Amino acid sequence: MPTLSIESNGMLEKTAVYYNGSQISGIKELLVNIDEEGLFDCVIQYEGSDKKLYTKQIFTDTLTNVRTVPASFSEEEAQLLQLLTIESDGDVESSTLFLNEEPLDGVVSLYLHIKVDKNKDGISSIFKKKQYNLINETFKSEITFRNEDDSLETEDIFL
Amino acid sequence: MRKTIFVFALISIFMCSTQQELMSQATFVNLNIADKFEKIIKGNFSLDKLISARRGGGSFGRSRGISRPRSTTRSTARTATRPSNPQRTPSFGGKRMSSQQAQAKYGVPRKVQPMSGTNAAGSPVNYNVHHYGGFSSSLMTGYMMGNMAWWMMAPSMLYSRPVYVEKGDGSIDVYPPSFDWGKLFTILIIAAVIIYFARAYRRNKNRVVSNYSQSSFS
Numbered sequence A: 001m002p003t004l005s006i007e008s009n010g011m012l013e014k015t016a017v018y019y020n021g022s023q024i025s026g027i028k029e030l031l032v033n034i035d036e037e038g039l040f041d042c043v044i045q046y047e048g049s050d051k052k053l054y055t056k057q058i059f060t061d062t063l064t065n066v067r068t069v070p071a072s073f074s075e076e077e078a079q080l081l082q083l084l085t086i087e088s089d090g091d092v093e094s095s096t097l098f099l100n101e102e103p104l105d106g107v108v109s110l111y112l113h114i115k116v117d118k119n120k121d122g123i124s125s126i127f128k129k130k131q132y133n134l135i136n137e138t139f140k141s142e143i144t145f146r147n148e149d150d151s152l153e154t155e156d157i158f159l
Numbered sequence B: 001m002r003k004t005i006f007v008f009a010l011i012s013i014f015m016c017s018t019q020q021e022l023m024s025q026a027t028f029v030n031l032n033i034a035d036k037f038e039k040i041i042k043g044n045f046s047l048d049k050l051i052s053a054r055r056g057g058g059s060f061g062r063s064r065g066i067s068r069p070r071s072t073t074r075s076t077a078r079t080a081t082r083p084s085n086p087q088r089t090p091s092f093g094g095k096r097m098s099s100q101q102a103q104a105k106y107g108v109p110r111k112v113q114p115m116s117g118t119n120a121a122g123s124p125v126n127y128n129v130h131h132y133g134g135f136s137s138s139l140m141t142g143y144m145m146g147n148m149a150w151w152m153m154a155p156s157m158l159y160s161r162p163v164y165v166e167k168g169d170g171s172i173d174v175y176p177p178s179f180d181w182g183k184l185f186t187i188l189i190i191a192a193v194i195i196y197f198a199r200a201y202r203r204n205k206n207r208v209v210s211n212y213s214q215s216s217f218s
Helices: A075-079 B002-016 B019-024 B026-031 B033-042 B047-057 B076-080 B099-106 B135-145 B150-156 B181-211
Strands: A003-008 A015-019 A022-025 A027-035 A040-047 A053-057 A067-069 A082-087 A096-099 A107-118 A135-146 A152-156 B111-118 B124-131 B163-166 B172-175
Touching: B099 B163, B099 B172, B124 B135, B135 B150, B135 B172
Parallel strands: B124 B172
Antiparallel strands: A003 A015, A003 A082, A015 A022, A022 A067, A027 A040, A027 A107, A040 A053, A082 A096, A107 A135, A135 A152, B111 B124, B163 B172
16 A cells, blocks of 8 residues: 655655655645545656656556655654655545554545745846745645544644 | 919928028028018019029029030148048047147156058058056057957956047157056946856855755755
């Protein structure tokens, strides 16, 4: 069963994605949208080792030509990050979520959207000292739980 | 009818011509338009009288007489108004300076080297090249020779052109170029701006790469 892990503190530059235990690089966009009603959208877009863009279903397709890199974060750095792990074969019923290696239950929905796009401003980019102005980021991560009293509670996964 | 035609012609000429065109038309200069216009208004002008009067001694209004060959020699009146600089000193470049000003500015030269050359018209010209030593003298020699070493090309941008002073006897004193601090500061400012943009671009690019080195996203 494929396993997708995201280790992050909510900032893009401190976000690592692992697929079956190996950290992958060259990711352009990651979308995970799962809810208990049966919605299951898990798509990843990455630049392969052949410089081509691939868009794949994470848990049902084979990630061809994906670039793997050694783990970026040390043990000390990893302590400061949140680790979300998704084990699934493409179906909601068989999906299991782990947060910091602890299983989660009562999950109503999971929404994770991370996207990076370099801002091609041309000459104006020279004057932008802050690096985040050079890259358009999208980082949304929400998880909704159902409490014992049937109330719903939405939390940010990595903050 | 003739009055009407003449008035219309005068008005159209006033409307269309510039002052220079009016002066170039010798016939109308002789006619003294202002006076004639006044006479027209007063009703005293007669075109017939004007035409008959012009027939007396003008170029127009008569048949051609004995054919005479065109004169090959020009009137000396034109040479009398010829400018004093018959293209012996270059018009472009250099500085205009009198002999006294040049001597006061540059002082006593180390060496005065006579050189002969030709101007654009091909006439021989005598130059007195004043040497004061240093790089500027070498530049001046390069200008006079029309050629300079390749390594002098870049430094020559920081110097002015040589100073040419025409003397009364027809010879030309040549004084060396002077260092132009304004050019130096301008070049330094432009170079600094270019270097700033290049470093800022490289810094921002490296910052982006280094900050996302640990991330799976790129």
